[in-house]
Amino acid sequence: MELLNLYQNNYLIVFAFLCLGILLPVVALFAAKLLRPKYKDIASKYTTYESGIEPFHDARVQFNVRYYVFALMFVIFDVETVFLYPWAIAYEKLGIFALIEMLIFVVMLLIGLIYAWKKKVLKWI
Amino acid sequence: MDLETLLSYEWSLMGPEFIIVIASVILTLLDLFLPKKFNRRMLGWFAFVAVLAAIVSLLGLLDNQVGSILHDTFRLDSFAKAFKLLLLVGSALVLLLAIDYEPKEGLTEYRGEFFYLFLTGLLGAMIMSSSGDLITLFVGLELLSISSYILAGLRKKNLKSNESAMKYVINGSISTAITLFGMSYLYGITGSTNLNEMSGMLRTLTDPQYTYLLGLAFFMIFVGLAFKLASVPFHMWAPDVYEGAPTPVTAFLSVVSKIAGFVILIRIMVSIFSSIPVGDGTIPMLFDLQDFIGFLAAVTMILGNVVALRQRNIKRLFAYSSIAHAGYILVAFTAMSYVMFDSIWFYMLAYVFMNLGAFAIIQLITEKEGSEDIGHFAGLYRRSPILAVTMAVFILSLAGIPGTAGFIGKLNIFLGALMVSPSHYVLASIMIATTVVSYFYYFGIMTQMFFRPAAEETKLKLPAGTNAVIIICAVATILLGVMPQLAFDFLQTNFNQFMDFMG
Numbered sequence: 344m345e346l347l348n349l350y351q352n353n354y355l356i357v358f359a360f361l362c363l364g365i366l367l368p369v370v371a372l373f374a375a376k377l378l379r380p381k382y383k384d385i386a387s388k389y390t391t392y393e394s395g396i397e398p399f400h401d402a403r404v405q406f407n408v409r410y411y412v413f414a415l416m417f418v419i420f421d422v423e424t425v426f427l428y429p430w431a432i433a434y435e436k437l438g439i440f441a442l443i444e445m446l447i448f449v450v451m452l453l454i455g456l457i458y459a460w461k462k463k464v465l466k467w468i
Numbered sequence: 469m470d471l472e473t474l475l476s477y478e479w480s481l482m483g484p485e486f487i488i489v490i491a492s493v494i495l496t497l498l499d500l501f502l503p504k505k506f507n508r509r510m511l512g513w514f515a516f517v518a519v520l521a522a523i524v525s526l527l528g529l530l531d532n533q534v535g536s537i538l539h540d541t542f543r544l545d546s547f548a549k550a551f552k553l554l555l556l557v558g559s560a561l562v563l564l565l566a567i568d569y570e571p572k573e574g575l576t577e578y579r580g581e582f583f584y585l586f587l588t589g590l591l592g593a594m595i596m597s598s599s600g601d602l603i604t605l606f607v608g609l610e611l612l613s614i615s616s617y618i619l620a621g622l623r624k625k626n627l628k629s630n631e632s633a634m635k636y637v638i639n640g641s642i643s644t645a646i647t648l649f650g651m652s653y654l655y656g657i658t659g660s661t662n663l664n665e666m667s668g669m670l671r672t673l674t675d676p677q678y679t680y681l682l683g684l685a686f687f688m689i690f691v692g693l694a695f696k697l698a699s700v701p702f703h704m705w706a707p708d709v710y711e712g713a714p715t716p717v718t719a720f721l722s723v724v725s726k727i728a729g730f731v732i733l734i735r736i737m738v739s740i741f742s743s744i745p746v747g748d749g750t751i752p753m754l755f756d757l758q759d760f761i762g763f764l765a766a767v768t769m770i771l772g773n774v775v776a777l778r779q780r781n782i783k784r785l786f787a788y789s790s791i792a793h794a795g796y797i798l799v800a801f802t803a804m805s806y807v808m809f810d811s812i813w814f815y816m817l818a819y820v821f822m823n824l825g826a827f828a829i830i831q832l833i834t835e836k837e838g839s840e841d842i843g844h845f846a847g848l849y850r851r852s853p854i855l856a857v858t859m860a861v862f863i864l865s866l867a868g869i870p871g872t873a874g875f876i877g878k879l880n881i882f883l884g885a886l887m888v889s890p891s892h893y894v895l896a897s898i899m900i901a902t903t904v905v906s907y908f909y910y911f912g913i914m915t916q917m918f919f920r921p922a923a924e925e926t927k928l929k930l931p932a933g934t935n936a937v938i939i940i941c942a943v944a945t946i947l948l949g950v951m952p953q954l955a956f957d958f959l960q961t962n963f964n965q966f967m968d969f970m971g
Binding site: 347350438439440443454457458461 | 470471473474493496497500501656657675677678
């Protein structure tokens with residue numbers, strides 16, 4: 344019973360944050376409405392705010408898809424480093440098993456890198 | 469962990485998996501470094517040999533006692549061996565089909581990728597069948613799913629193939645999220661991911677409040693896994709994905725992926741939910757919720773068979789038929805009789821042969837005609853009598869006519885549903901009724917083949933691999949239909965009624 348209460352109480356925090364998340368914008372916008380002076384009907388008031396510059400062209404811009412592939416590659420090898428650091432620090436304790444595991448992990452990623460290289464992902468055309 | 473404990477594990481138990489993973493790595497490198505003009509079909513034969521080697525290595529392990537590596541993350545019991553054998557045999561046949569696959573726009577650039585993605589998918593399915601830990605089960609599930617997402621979209625220039633891959637990814641990730649959420653409840657309550665420890669922990673639960681959380685977990689896991697089975701409520705991806713995916717991939721999804729789905733379902737449900745006491749503590753939760761699984765099985769059978777009536781596209785028709793077959797197997801799962809494992813195993817064995825045989829012929833004809841309309845089967849008897857007769861064997865088996873493997877499989881499931889008490893009369897009668905409905909569309913293909921005049925009289929050329937698949941499947945379908953004791957004796961002598969599933 345104790346355990347169950349503890350389990351359910353954990354969700355109470357989630358609920359509290361949910362309420363906060365909903366209340367925050369509602370209260371902030373409502374308070375702003377109370378405080379601000381009544382504005383007149385000016386067309387430029389309805390445009391998007393862009394640091395005081397007149398907004399120009401469409402907000403939806405297409406980027407080259409290669410940025411995405413590069414970002415993906417970066418994330419993969421970034422995560423590899425993230426895994427390697429704690430392993431290197433705790434190497435003494437983890438022993439040979441972790442070494443073999445790491446070797447498999449690195450070799451698998453290496454194959455991935457070879458794949459990307461041969462498929463010409465690394466080349467910017 | 470030092471080297472001695474590491475070497476003390478019986479790594480030879482993982483032999484089949486090692487063969488597959490090494491083969492897929494070698495294939496990847498070969499495909500990347502071999503010159504462009506090298507015929508990539510050779511890689512397919514390499515993959516086929518690797519799968520055969522894995523089968524041999526698995527057969528060598530049949531006599532082994534239950535063994536586990538690294539605290540049950542890998543576990544080889546008779547359940548794992550029996551179903552892994554099915555997965556490997558099914559994959560070997562699908563590979564033969566894939567080697568001969570030649571879509572209209574060609575597949576030269578991606579043919580190599582096909583084979584190693586196929587092997588990684590198979591590896592995921594194998595891990596799913598022999599694991600006693602939620603984490604490795606989930607990793608296996610994801611490995612299979614992600615490989616098959618890419619496989620579905622392999623015809624890069626084909627619009628339908630792209631559509632199917634996209635739908636598959638989106639539906640698949642939703643279902644995975646649901647499964648994972650269900651698993652998280654189990655982990656939250658028991659504090660372990662090891663299936664044995666979890667069931668031991670759950671046995672001692674007395675608080676009725678936990679039952680609701682566990683019930684929620686049960687439904688989430690079941691609904692999420694329904695995606696892999698292509699059963700209601702996660703069945704709607706099947707027709708679109710089956711239609712768009714390359715035909716060998718469709719065969720893979722409808723056979724190997726479906727078997728893997730049932731394997732993980734049985735593994736999780738039977739080992740965890742059969743040990744949760746509900747009510748006054750006499751019946752386990754799995755039996756308490758039987759009506760709900762039974763309802764889903766019934767809806768799956770009805771929906772699959774009734775919607776199939778309206779299909780003109782042969783691959784969509786087989787998608788609905790495969791939904792219906794998932795429903796039949798779910799009947800066996802609902803009944804939970806003591807022959808459940810045997811009847812499910814046998815049904816899947818029959819399903820591997822009859823469905824793959826049918827897909828071999830479908831691939832041959834759709835490729836030749838460049839369209840998947842059912843009308844292309846017209847006059848097949850005139851064009852190629854042997855092909856028409858073998859297709860008839862597969863269709864009769866799928867429909868469950870006596871003398872074929874499909875009949876014995878259905879009979880076992882039917883008897884299993886009636887032998888438990890209380891008997892599932894309603895479910896059994898729905899199964900009979902929907903089987904009768906299925907005659908209508910199965911025999912529709914037969915009428916096309918035998919009684920309609922052919923649009924053209926050209927002979928069909930049979931590639932060697934497809935030919936082998938058709939012969940093996942036809943022989944096995946009839947042999948298992950006439951002498952089912954072959955398979956059952958094999959089960960009895962090698963697997964001892966799956967007694968070592970628990971503990």
